[in-house]
Amino acid sequence: MNARTTADTPNTGGAGSTVLVASDLDRTLIYSAAALGLDMPDDLAPRLLCVEVYQGKPLSYLTETAAVLLAELARTTVFVPTTTRTREQYARIHLPGPRPEFAVCANGGHILVDGKSDPDWQQHVRRTLAAGCAPLAEVRAHLSRTADPAWLLKERTAEDLFAYLVVDRARVPDGWVDELAAWAGPRGWTVSLQGRKVYAVPKVLTKSAAVAEVARRTGAGRTLAAGDSLLDADLLLAADAGCRPGHGELADTGWQAPHVTALGRRGAEAGEEIVRFLLRAAGA
Template structure:
């Protein structure tokens, strides 16, 4: 008999759970490489964070929730895997036992079409506004959205605000995460996918009906997910930190960099025995 999990924990990955060398900051703790690219180490967690996430995957319903493409997510060896559910492409895809759910994706594609401009129009407009003096790469992502990898110092100061304003009139938005500038349909968001997975877990008996949803993330694309959660945490770095973003009851880590990832996992762990969150006996 399946025992329902008491919490749903939706967590962003890059710069929340896992960190490149550049994003990690000063590192005093032992680290573990959890992602390689072309044979080279790319992303890390502290050893303590690895142990905590692996344990949390047995105690709660942990839901990796990332803007990465399906292929990029597949590179990560995240402790606690395999995952019954994972969210990629900023909510555009739900993976069920590692396989994209076609019904969910069809609904997302329909919502994007109904919401405004198509990806082809957006990409053409974006290409007309950029040049090689500050854009290092132009990438499409799972036929859903696109992003730029930029030279931050050389990026025109008004580009992001002006591009975002143009996009929003057409059902899209633009945001920055480190050296990446994402252009995303408003219909594609993590919170909707998290809500869908939650409903499925409750219906299958794997999650208690009264279980709260907890969320963690550092970027503007995480804001809606954090706002929709019952309890949320963000690290003391990243785009939301730069924006001063908050919401009632939001927890902000003391640490920045890779230490924040460990602190977030401590917060998730503490939530399992916090009567105010999990509703367990005190």
Template sequence: MVVFSDLDRSIIYSKRFLGENSKELEIEVYKGENISYISQKTVNLIKEINKNSCFIPTTTRTTEQFKRIEFSKYGLNFKYAITSNGGNILIDGDIDKDYKIFIEKKLELSSSIDDTIKLLEKYKSVYGIKKIRKAEEFFFYIVVDKEEFDLRSIEGFIREIKGLNWDTYKNGTKVYFVPSALKKSTAIKYICDKLNYKQTFAIGDSIMDKDMLEFCRSSYLLGHGDLVNILQKENPFLVSKKSGFEGTEEVLNSIILSQKNLNNNI
């Protein structure tokens, strides 16, 4: 059994989710500031899952950003991790070279990242676009003002890159432009095929998690996530009743219960 889990707003949270008397654990420091937190219950539940299965962090974060998260500080150590939205698989913290060759071959079906970014140049002055950022050499995104930016203002660009095998995802204050083959599910399928995992679970909250949730057999969606609103009545996933840290704990407890039921039926 294996659990693939998104991180931000699925397992770890920013300050906005902290209560007034919060006792959540600090897990990420950036530029001298604590920016991400995890609950002690979440730590304990992930450890419980890892006793009889494999818990694999699966994130859109780059490898560098992922390594900022101090999981080991609380005794959480992961054999595998997926970073860069499926661009890298880490084994004991090191990049899987075989997978790197595999994914680079798939990315050849899309135009190069530099050529694609150049097409965005004429849209740089669009109202509401604050920054353009490249994530390693895999994908890029714009940071926007949610109140001022209108996705329709770059519709021409979106259509143009779609023909070059690039997809577009809007998630909060960011709009991601990603090669069509670069998906969390690409890396997940690779791991499952390699390690013969059949019982697959997934945890996510956003549009960037949708393909992962669709791929896995049992998938959980955090109730506070944007994807709940996007899917509405067509949502096929299990949605947490609670939000934030408590929502995460609810989902992890459900997975542990499923794990026990599976083991009892063997």
């Protein structure tokens, strides 16, 4: 295992002083054109850096100021991108700064070490899922029965770990997501609505468990976190300190915790505010 040792990590003033920063990506650090939230006059809009291209077209951005700050964060902490994206989707992203040694993909289903999925963690996840929730096939069958083709655009699975739907959100009936969550809960699954996507994810498949494993391997003494959705709640709760933006599921539901700072900005400007917060909290 080519895991970085405590002596090799940034910001190591002594044993256990390594700071690990685990951050969600989409609508936390990076933003699609639709999510940028540039509601200021055009001549006052910030300069943007494209960090993801899909099918030959730019897809995700952050502000140039956020890019400079994020590069500094990656140089001075153990920065761990922590995403619900699959490994293939994550590979399209090119963040500023040094390439992270560790990343968490598929909502904790994979720990990447130097870009490759760790086989020991894969085995651990398979055992955990087998013991802790209803099978994926049962959930997919229920989604197929209850999702109306009138508003269902796509049905997908991610890494054979969880399922998600791409929907016409304006046409999804009121209460449908809540009904899905009520059905999924007793079967060990959780539901999250993020933009046009409805996720059904095993409760035992968590970002926090994967980040805890990275912290163990790096000898991190403190963990900081950032995220915007209900799938980030466990990550934020497990961290020593964290923040959420003024948009997203957590903000919309009023979710809070004593050690998690609710930031006020929304859209791409929130990305800047989040990285500034993490830099201050890390003492970088």
